[in-house]
Amino acid sequence: MDGLRPRLFRRPLRRRPAQSHPGHRRPHPGGEHMSEELKGTKPAEGQKLKELEEKLAAKEEEIKRLRERLVHLQADFDNYRKQAARESATLARRVQDQEILDFLPIYDALERAFRALKRNNDLDSFVEGVERIFAQLAEILKRKGCQPFDSVGRRFDPAYHEVLVTAHAEAERNVILEEFERGWLREGGVLRPAKVKVSLGPKGGEKNGGHEGKGNRN
Incomplete structure (x- = not known):
């Protein structure tokens, strides 16, 4: 029976390369160096972001101060404009008052002349007084x-x-x-x-x- 059993051809066994564990990764050349760089980069980016946030907050505070300053300036300008209008009206009133004051002596002189005419019935004195008043009026107009x-x-x-x-x-x-x-x-x-x-x-x-x-x- 042994002589009749065919001889089995035995192939040489090949060794399979050792497979790495699923959770295990082969180390990348220079991996340790890159890891150190990443560890150093994250804190640097965080610091830069913090600085930008601080600058932004400072700018917002500056804008707030400028807006408040603008509000104060607008209020000051409104007050100045109202004050200027009041002063202009006061000045115009004083000019008008002065114009009237310049002619009041004419009125006073005419009033005295008419009283004297009624009291004394002296027409010549009245005419003489009116002539003086006329000359006084002409002088006022000349000054103007x-x-x-x-x-x-x-x-x-x-x-x-x-x-x-x-x-x-x-x-x-x-x-x-x-x-x-x-x-x-x-x-x-x-x-x-x-x-x-x-x-x-x-x-x-x-x-x-x-x-x-x-x-x-x-």
């Missing part, structure tokens, strides 16, 4: 830079004259014949134009649409 200008005999100028009446006359056309109210200048500018009567020239001459005896305002 005001002066009258003459118009009769001059040519009409719309910048200085206002036409109330036109009429035919021997005078040339546009020559002023009569002055109803004197014109006034103040510091070189026209304070009030003169109200005048203007010639249309001799009858039969050129007409400008005006009518004798009727007003022709600018």
Whole structure:
């Protein structure tokens, strides 16, 4: 029987490489060095983040202070504006008061003149007093830079004259014949134009649409 049993071919056994344990990893070349670097990196990043947070908090605090400062500045400006408006109104009132005070002596002088006229019935003294008052008034106006200008005999100028009446006359056309109210200048500018009567020239001459005896305002 042994002679009939086929001979089994025995293959040489191969040794399998030793398998590592599932939980075991082969060490990476330089692994220990990288581990040390990672350990050193995490604290550095944390420190940097902390510094950034501190800087952010400081900036937020600075912004808060600036906003508070802006609110105070706005309040100060509002107070200044109100104070300036009050001072401007007070100054304007003082100027107006001074204008009135300048003319009160004229009123007082006229009042005294009328009382004297009633008491003494002296017309000559009254006229003399009024003349002094008139001179006093002219001096006040002069101090304020005001002066009258003459118009009769001059040519009409719309910048200085206002036409109330036109009429035919021997005078040339546009020559002023009569002055109803004197014109006034103040510091070189026209304070009030003169109200005048203007010639249309001799009858039969050129007409400008005006009518004798009727007003022709600018």
